[in-house]
Amino acid sequence: KLVKNFYSSSCPNVESIVQQAVSTKLSQTFTTIPATLRLFFHDCFVEGCDASIMIASPNNDAEKDAPDNLSLAGDGFDTVIKAKQAVEQACPGKVSCADILAIAARDVVVLAGGPSFNVELGRRDGLISQASLVAGNLPEPTFNLNQLNTIFAKNNLSQNDMIALSGAHTLGFSHCSRFSNRLYSFSSSSPVDPSLNSTYALQLEGECPQNVDPNIAVTLDPVTPQTFDNVYYQNLVAGKGLLTSDQVLYTDPTSQPTIVDFANNPGDFNRAFIRAMRKLGRVGVKTGNDGEIRTDCTSFNS
Ligand code: HEM
Ligand SMILES: [Ca+2]
Numbered sequence: 353k354l355v356k357n358f359y360s361s362s363c364p365n366v367e368s369i370v371q372q373a374v375s376t377k378l379s380q381t382f383t384t385i386p387a388t389l390r391l392f393f394h395d396c397f398v399e400g401c402d403a404s405i406m407i408a409s410p411n412n413d414a415e416k417d418a419p420d421n422l423s424l425a426g427d428g429f430d431t432v433i434k435a436k437q438a439v440e441q442a443c444p445g446k447v448s449c450a451d452i453l454a455i456a457a458r459d460v461v462v463l464a465g466g467p468s469f470n471v472e473l474g475r476r477d478g479l480i481s482q483a484s485l486v487a488g489n490l491p492e493p494t495f496n497l498n499q500l501n502t503i504f505a506k507n508n509l510s511q512n513d514m515i516a517l518s519g520a521h522t523l524g525f526s527h528c529s530r531f532s533n534r535l536y537s538f539s540s541s542s543p544v545d546p547s548l549n550s551t552y553a554l555q556l557e558g559e560c561p562q563n564v565d566p567n568i569a570v571t572l573d574p575v576t577p578q579t580f581d582n583v584y585y586q587n588l589v590a591g592k593g594l595l596t597s598d599q600v601l602y603t604d605p606t607s608q609p610t611i612v613d614f615a616n617n618p619g620d621f622n623r624a625f626i627r628a629m630r631k632l633g634r635v636g637v638k639t640g641n642d643g644e645i646r647t648d649c650t651s652f653n654s
């Protein structure tokens with residue numbers, strides 16, 4: 353079981369050390385924020401929140417090498433690596449990479465203007481990281497509501513949690529390939545997804561022309577891409593959800609009332625997001641003598 357003050361005697365300053373490292377990294381690049389938040393999510397959904405995502409393999413067969421993880425921005429990994437190095441200076445061998453990632457994910461939300469919250473700690477680092485274990489465990493941007501609910505339910509997260517966590521798309525970018533079907537090949541009768549706001553669709557066609565350079569990415573929240581706020585939900589109400597999996601949360605009548613609530617009441621969103629982040633942080637955790645405390649987040653202790 354995780355607890356808030358897990359390191360109060362073994363590494364009392366861990367949270368301020370991590371926060372300092374995250375701030376320094378942020379002063380170098382804004383991508384620190386969305387990259388770290390997404391990294392936490394992808395870690396927790398595969399083998400639990402155990403920093404399995406951090407392992408680097410010389411054979412490119414670790415979790416991070418799986419197709420679903422190739423678009424994770426390097427700055428998220430770098431944030432955790434830097435924070436771990438700073439923590440090791442103060443308290444060598446005490447704090448897991450999994451906990452450092454959980455703290456850093458909270459810190460980036462706060463640094464982007466989002467709500468602050470306590471992070472439960474005591475996770476141990478996993479001993480497994482395999483690319484082959486990723487497929488089927490992460491949601492795809494083409495998922496409908498049922499598919500989203502099913503994959504989140506496997507991780508003890510409710511529809512409400514799933515909707516709140518999707519609010520992370522208030523920050524960051526998506527490559528054109530993840531949604532271009534909505535612009536050019538939606539259906540035989542309508543190449544453009546009719547749930548897309550038509551002005552927004554034209555804007556996206558401008559940013560993502562057919563056969564665009566695969567490195568081009570556009571903001572997930574076209575209005576406030578650098579601020580953690582509830583504008584993501586206001587966008588969905590306006591037909592400005594970038595991914596199918598975003599827009600479906602408003603289109604589907606089952607989830608629409610929650611979207612309208614979060615769009616109108618930022619306090620409701622913030623409370624739901626905090627609760628969901630805590631629950632996400634408990635997924636599949638190893639505690640006690642399970643796993644290990646890695647010295648270097650990118651490799652198992654030998
Ligand atoms: C609900 C199901 C979800 C789906 C289908 C999904 C899918 C995606 C996709 C396709 C991208 C764009 C990747 C790229 O092309 O580079 C993305 C980006 C992102 N996702 Fe999600 N995601 C989901 C949930 C989440 C959750 C729960 C979080 C965190 C709590 C999250 C955080 C992010 C962030 C911050 C970015 C921007 C990354 C960056 O700019 O580097 N997503 N997501
Ligand atoms: Ca993991």
Ligand SMILES: [Ca+2]
Binds near residue numbers: 522573575576579583
């Ligand atoms: Ca925003």
